[in-house]
Amino acid sequence: MDKVGIVGYNQVKLYSDANYGRYEMIFEAVRGAIDNAGLKKKDITTVISATNDYYDGRTISNCFTVEVGGGYLADESKVEMDGAHAMLYGMMRILSGNHKLAVIWGGSMPSCYPYHSTRLYETDPTWERPNGYVNDITASGFQMRAYMDKYNLQTEDIAKVAVKNRRNAAKNPLALDEAQNPDITTKDVLESEIYSDPVTELMVGQPCDGVAAVLLAPERQALKITDKPVWITGVGYNQETYYIGERELHTSNSMEASAKMAYGMANINDPVNEIDIAELHETCAHEELIFAESLGLAEKGKGPEISSEINGDLPINPSGGALGGNPPCAAGLIRVIEAVKQIRGEAGTYQVNGAKRAIASGQIGMCAQNNIVYVLEGGE
């Protein structure tokens, strides 16, 4: 496979209620990414956006984002998944040879709609939706219980992830203010409001307003645009079956298959030693552990034993992850951006020393039904 480089990125500050317009936010993200790479609007040949009609509350939600997203008279399309999936489509377009500069952006404004109610429309309309017992939060409850039961884990093991991520988020100026807490303890997490037993409020990534954008270019152009391109050396994506009752919730089949595809492309045989940091899109604390295990970063059931602090052996979500703010359609793309920052040494106070190869993931669906994972590397 030819190399595709990430040559620019930008993310707007996450707010629980951003006091400015959706289109301004998209413009700020995309314009910032183009400025970040030192390019101009006319250099864009293709734009892939990630929005969701239900989240945006209007049919053809990408229809009114053409101009602000840099898509006027550009070859444009929309992936209705996470921004990380949109990046895959952008990458395919670069690999085809048809395009030399792709803008990828994704985001949403849940301050304008009830996020968890909206997700009820993802459930099947014949049985689950009329009953109303499955939504993203209750499904996470099933998932966390299944994971703890399978491997005899305690709620403290899961709460520790929330503590780590919320402390990390305190170092990340772009994270959601409400999620930043340098002094949070396991006790705080366990004693916060129960959302769906055993999931508590502080274990859930709060949906928030945010948009992120990256620029992709083929190898030759990437080297001219920036001194510090980050290469996509592997990508894997996969979807598992729909009905929660038919799935093995204590693991993630789709993440395992994604990892197999991505590691195969990037020639990774021993992920624990070959990967320096991981940015995983966890909508709930336990998902970080399930993903880490499915990605081969730990044996099954040993996720809580990973030394995943910023200064640990294998830092996971040094930026705070999606627990530091979970903007729908952008959270996965932000994980990619955070991994890029680590590789380029631009992560500031949460920089991991010697980060050369990173993985970043995105997801959609109940209990992460569809996952995507990237292997990202620096260097020439």
Next chain:
Amino acid sequence: MGRQVAIASAGFSEHASKRSDVSMPELAQEAIEDCLKKVPSVEFDDINAYVNGNMPAFEGSNLPELWMTDWMGARNKPLMRVTTGGTTGGSVAIAGYYTVTAELPGIDTVLAVAFEQQSQGDTSVGLASVAYGEISILNNLGIPYDQLNRLLSAGAAIGVAAYQATTYMNKCRITEEDLARVVVQNRRNAAKTWWAHLKMPNLTIEDVLDTPYVQYPLRYGMVCPASDGCCAMLFTTEEKAKDMCDIPVYVNGVASVANETAVLGYDGGGSAQVDPSVQLGAMKSAELAYGQAGISFPRKEIDYAEVYAPFPNQELMWVEKLGLFEETTAPEMYETGVTARDGELPVNCSGGVNSTNAIGASAMERPATAALQIMGKASNQVPKTVHTAIGSGWGGSLNFITLLAMSDEPRRRFT
């Protein structure tokens, strides 16, 4: 960079205004079965990845591809969802093409599925929400709600199409009769297409002109129906396609260029585009796709066209904007039979979107039918041999265009 991509097969579900006999996943399954039936050597295990899309707001299900995973055979396989409004089908087909051409390891054969089951919801309400977004602008400017009616009609498809129709009619100096002629050709063609919705073998221009106006100049008899239906296409590599079918159809050029959004204007009275029949996006798409496919003289080199036209004025417009005829000459071509099934350049022999409109699927049914015409397997097959064909899509607020240029020879130019 990139590799040749071929279409090995395409299939349809039956279309009707209410397919209440099937659920949404079952509807998709019907088209997939029809698609795979034509390539008996292909098993579900041979399909490496999926692309899926529809217009979710019309059925009341968000991300329905999650639900229909097993019905598509997509369990534990890579899947990407693409939706872009009216062009969704075309965008899904183009995404299928890119998934194959990108040469990701292990991904050679991709099934693209586009569908719509409009009877599950209310399409007009869904389309009105395209306009509702502008209410905030109107309120900020102190514009009263009594203009809401105009706003709603302008936001839904027929409102914008009516503006487009009048500007186009003015430019070409044509009458409603010219529009009705296009409708008659389409619905008579639809009568010979097994999966089409509005089949009217004996329709006449007078019949069409006898129906009441929906919005001038578009009459009830001229506008597309709302259908339930699904379309599936199988994309694969050049080598594999040769094993799967007799005549692989190569995708030589693709484009999906976005034009300016047709905002309603601050008085709610019209499109901000000076002339909605200009369509820079369509012209730019044609330039890109023909450039990739090495088509220099579209009128001479293209043998068959399927264009996305829910309204007859659009069919006339697109064939001009996509370079098949000179500007303002299309009505004459329909009058002289150039675009008829046995004409020099047949257009929309499936009956087009004007006869069958399962919105999310419609823009895929265009390239799918065009590909089947090249293979010689189309339902209403044209008598002449088709070597090169195009399939287009239209959507958004007049601003999205998709275009696929296909041929029986692999001629894509690599840059």
